[in-house]
Amino acid sequence: MADRHNQSLTAIWISLISNVLLTVLKLVVGLLFASPVLVADGVHNAGDIIATVAALSSSMVSKKPADEDHPYGHGKAEVVASALVAIILVLAAFWVGVHSIGALLEPPHGGESWLALGAAALSLIWKQILYVYTIGIGRRNRSKSVLATAYDHLADVYASAAAVLGIGLGVLGERMGWDWAAYGDPVAGIIVALLVLKLAYGMAREAVDILMEKNVAADKLTEFESLIREVSDIKRVDRIRAREHGHYVTVDVRVGIPGSYTIQQGHDITRKIKQSIMDADPSVVEVLVHLNPWYEGES
Structure with missing residues (x-):
């Protein structure tokens, strides 16, 4: 666990x-070469610094052990950071979109450089x-803060691809006399804004699901139930629930x-159930087992 934490912090x-x-x-x-798309991408990157600082802080907090005030641990701190990154991505998408639409309505800018x-x-x-x-x-460490950082990088890949396309078309258009090439940058920017919005929506939805303690995937619950039924003397599985707490999972069974x-x-029997589930899935750190009486003749 400590090694995985160090890997996440390093990333x-x-x-x-x-x-x-x-x-x-x-x-x-x-600014030196008057490239609006590169300046916009730079401002977008400045927002990434805030997002990465939030991810770093949440990663440190999430690894703290459970205490009297937080008996279930601090894992959801990573989820809060993931939601914050999603908000920053939404703002960045609107920034790129508004900037791109404004560029479409203005006369084309020239002077794109190879350095830009x-x-x-x-x-x-x-x-x-x-x-x-x-x-x-x-993905290996099930770290929500690192995953949020990764998706933030992916949004930057989209934005940088738009910058390369826009500046590249501008440079080529100047050489070839293509007036329409100057509009390649804002069109690409609008497409990027939509892609980033979609990415932010997926991150925000996952963060809200975890904060609202949504059950883990149905196939994972089925796997847990199969493990429980393999334990001797289990006559009935009355209920099984599991929820994520950032980078770890807690399971509740009756x-x-x-x-x-x-x-x-x-x-x-309780110990066997816990050991079976935790051995099969290292992300599970706690299994709460409630025993109900079963008598001959019951279903």
Whole structure:
């Protein structure tokens, strides 16, 4: 668990440093060469810094052990950060969309430079590498904060791709005399805004589901139930629920066992159920078992 935590923190720190460097690069080059799309992408990256700081803070908080005030742990801190990142992505999408629509209504801007194109291409490549790196760690460690950072990188990949397309068309249009090429950037920006909105919606919906303690996927519940039925002396599965707490899961089950069993026998069955589920799924950190009496002749 400690090793997975360190991997997650390292991934977020790398993301934070990268976002700071890319923000400075895009803003400086965009302002020097009067590239509106690169400046807009730089402002978008500045928002990513806030999102990454939130992910870093939540990751640190979520790994704190349970205490008197938070008996179920602090795992949902990552979910709060994920929701915050989703909000930042929505704002970024509106920023890109409004900027792009405004550019469509203005006369085309000229003077796109190869240096601006190179900065946008560098951002695209680096953000794609960061996305692949963070999404892998986030999925392996079930870290909502790292996954939120990964999806933030993916949104940047979309935005950088639009910048490369827009600046590239501008450079090519100037060389070839294509007046229409100047409008490639705002059109691509509008498409990117819609893609980022869709990404933000998926993140926000997942965060709300977890905060509202929605059940885990039905196939996961079926798997847990199968494991419970394999335990000897289980006569009935009355109820099974499971919910996510950020990077870990808690399971709540009610089962029927022979009513004549002693407390010790019931305790032993409870331990078997817990061990079976936790061995099968390392993300489960707690299994609450309630025993109901079962008598011969019942269904």
